[in-house]
Amino acid sequence: MRVKAAVIFETKAPLQIEDVVVSKPGPHEVLIRTVACGVCRSDLHFVDGAYPHPLPAIPGHEAAGIVEAVGDEVRTVKVGDAVVTCLSAFCGHCEFCITGRMFLCVSAETRRGQTSEPRLRLANGGNVNQMLNLSAYAEQMLVHEHACVAIDPEMPLDRAALIGCAVTTGAGAVFNTTDVTPGETVCIVGCGGIGLAAVNAAKIAGAGKIIALDPVPEKRAVAEKLGATHTFDPMANNVVQEVVELTKGGVHHAIEAVGRPQSAQTTVDVLRRGGTATILGMMPLDQKVGLSAMELLSGKKLQGGIMGSNRFPVDIPRLVDFYMRGLLDLDTIIAERLPLSRINDAFDELRKGDATRSVIVFDQ
Numbered sequence: 001m002r003v004k005a006a007v008i009f010e011t012k013a014p015l016q017i018e019d020v021v022v023s024k025p026g027p028h029e030v031l032i033r034t035v036a037c038g039v040c041r042s043d044l045h046f047v048d049g050a051y052p053h054p055l056p057a058i059p060g061h062e063a064a065g066i067v068e069a070v071g072d073e074v075r076t077v078k079v080g081d082a083v084v085t086c087l088s089a090f091c092g093h094c095e096f097c098i099t100g101r102m103f104l105c106v107s108a109e110t111r112r113g114q115t116s117e118p119r120l121r122l123a124n125g126g127n128v129n130q131m132l133n134l135s136a137y138a139e140q141m142l143v144h145e146h147a148c149v150a151i152d153p154e155m156p157l158d159r160a161a162l163i164g165c166a167v168t169t170g171a172g173a174v175f176n177t178t179d180v181t182p183g184e185t186v187c188i189v190g191c192g193g194i195g196l197a198a199v200n201a202a203k204i205a206g207a208g209k210i211i212a213l214d215p216v217p218e219k220r221a222v223a224e225k226l227g228a229t230h231t232f233d234p235m236a237n238n239v240v241q242e243v244v245e246l247t248k249g250g251v252h253h254a255i256e257a258v259g260r261p262q263s264a265q266t267t268v269d270v271l272r273r274g275g276t277a278t279i280l281g282m283m284p285l286d287q288k289v290g291l292s293a294m295e296l297l298s299g300k301k302l303q304g305g306i307m308g309s310n311r312f313p314v315d316i317p318r319l320v321d322f323y324m325r326g327l328l329d330l331d332t333i334i335a336e337r338l339p340l341s342r343i344n345d346a347f348d349e350l351r352k353g354d355a356t357r358s359v360i361v362f363d364q
Contacts, residue, residue, distance in 0.1 A: 001031075002123055005138030006343045009056045011049030014344045015137070019123035020058065022140045025071035026112070029119075030145050032083060036161040036337075037136040038062035039346040039358040041192065041259065045282050046131065047347060057129040058120065060136030060360075061087045062165035064157040067150075074145045076313070081150040082157060084164045084320075086312040087132040089147035103307045110144040137343060139362055149313045151320045158337060158359050159330040162193060163319050165307070166357060167330070169280055170197030171319060172308015173255050174205050177278050182206030184252040187243060187270045189234065191219035193357040194280055195257035196226055196333050203227030204327050211243055211251065213266065216354055226329055234266055243270045255305075256281050264289040274299040280308075337361045 005020040025031045043059040045051040067081045077083055090097050091107035110133060112119055119142040120135060122128050133147050151160060170193070174180050186202045188195045191214035202210045203226065212223035213234040220231035230246060232239050244250045250272030256264050259281025267277045268291065277300070279289060291302050308315075322328035335355040338346050339362075346358040 001140060003139035004340060005058045005135070006060070006340060007056050007058055007122075007128060008047055011047065011055070015047065017341060020128060020138060021121050021123055022142050023117055023119050025069050025142060027072045028074060028145050029071040030067055030074060030077055030083075030143055030148055031069040032065040032085070032141045032143065032148065033068050034063055034065045034136055034139055034141055034362050035157040036064050036362065037360045038161050038164070038166060038193065039343075039350055039360060040165050041350060042165070042282055044347055044350050050284060051282065053131060054129045056122070056127070057131045058135035058138055059131045060138065061085070061132040061134045062161055063134065063136035063141065064160040064164065065141065068140070070145070076145045077148060077150045082153045082155065082160070083148040083150055084160050084316050085134050085136060085141065085143060085148045086164050086168060086307070086310070086316065087134055087147070088307050088310055088312055089133040089144050092146060100311070101309075102312075103310050110146055137340065137360060149316050151317055152324060155320050155324065158361055159323065159334065160320060161359060162330050162333060162357060163316055166193035166333070167197040167319055167328070168310050168312060168315060169305070169308045170194040170257060171201035171328070172310045172315060173198055173278050173280055173305045174201035176309040177303065177305040178253045178255070178276055180205045180207050180253055183208045185209045185211070185247045187211040187213065187251040187254045187267070188223075189213045189254065189256045189263045189267050190258035190281065191216070191223045191356070192257060193333055195255070196223060196356060198255050198257060199223050199228050200226040200329055204322065209247055209251075211246070213239065218354065219356060222332055222356055225332055234263070240266060240269045247272065249273070250275055252276070253278065259283050261287045261289070268295065268300070268302065271300050276301040276303065278303055278305045280305050333357050334359055339363070
């Protein structure tokens with residue numbers, strides 16, 4: 001099958017819309033017609049060269065679509081199912097999987113072997129790499145069955161796409177990684193798609209004060225709509241002191257959703273004694289985050305939170321249910337919907353940092 005896809009040929013250069021040939025699904029593989037794909041900062045890190053990846057490649061990992069065909073031995077989805085994809089593809093039997101940490105699985109079993117026909121190739125015969133097990137900026141995706149999950153068919157797929165990464169990461173940080181207890185105070189640093197999902201999840205979890213930090217006034221306004229009880233500009237003077245005073249000693253949980261060393265430091269600084277800082281953002285690879293000796297003595301904790309510590313076959317349908325019941329507000333997070341031909345415009349907006357979430361929608 002020949003489809004249109006957005007391809008990175010070199011970093012710091014515009015993506016090109018190319019014809020790509022998608023292979024037939026093999027054992028445990030699912031062919032999905034892409035309906036929508038969110039534009040995530042993680043993709044931008046690869047496009048701009050901050051994180052390495054073999055090129056050329058097709059990015060995109062926050063997607064939803066309809067199953068068009070399945071290979072042998074597929075048991076989890078069927079033709080016609082509405083699905084959300086997730087980059088946390090898992091084998092199901094490695095140490096990480098069987099100890100309930102599927103999000104840490106790195107087994108090669110979810111990909112085709114190097115001697116097998118590739119899932120994707122350029123129509124002119126050239127090689128193209130599948131990125132993050134998905135490559136969703138394409139009219140079709142060919143993925144392992146453990147990289148997608150069936151959802152309620154009534155769920156709008158342009159909103160469902162956000163659950164594949166931003167919401168799974170942000171909400172999962174609240175529900176899984178930090179395990180927020182009702183009444184505890186939470187501070188979210190950064191109000192992009194992931195940070196806003198964390199704000200919304202903190203409200204669902206029954207957090208007491210929910211504090212959101214972002215330099216863009218419009219994003220702070222969205223955070224308030226989603227449940228933030230207080231918002232601040234992190235670039236203003238004495239913000240950390242204001243948060244500590246507001247919460248009578250600091251917050252129980254602080255979540256970093258930007259990917260910058262300064263925001264990571266703020267996340268640590270606003271903690272109370274015994275509080276936990278969770279870093280979600282993809283910081284520059286040469287950067288480190290740490291705790292001082294005094295912070296360690298005060299019981300502060302620092303942790304990463306890859307993909308919201310998800311068990312996505314269970315978590316994603318639950319998040320869909322939250323949306324359908326009016327608890328999870330995905331409509332507010334979406335800033336604009338664009339066709340695939342405007343993918344570079346979407347990345348330009350992401351570089352500016354003013355918008356919440358753009359979604360690429362495909363003609364149906």
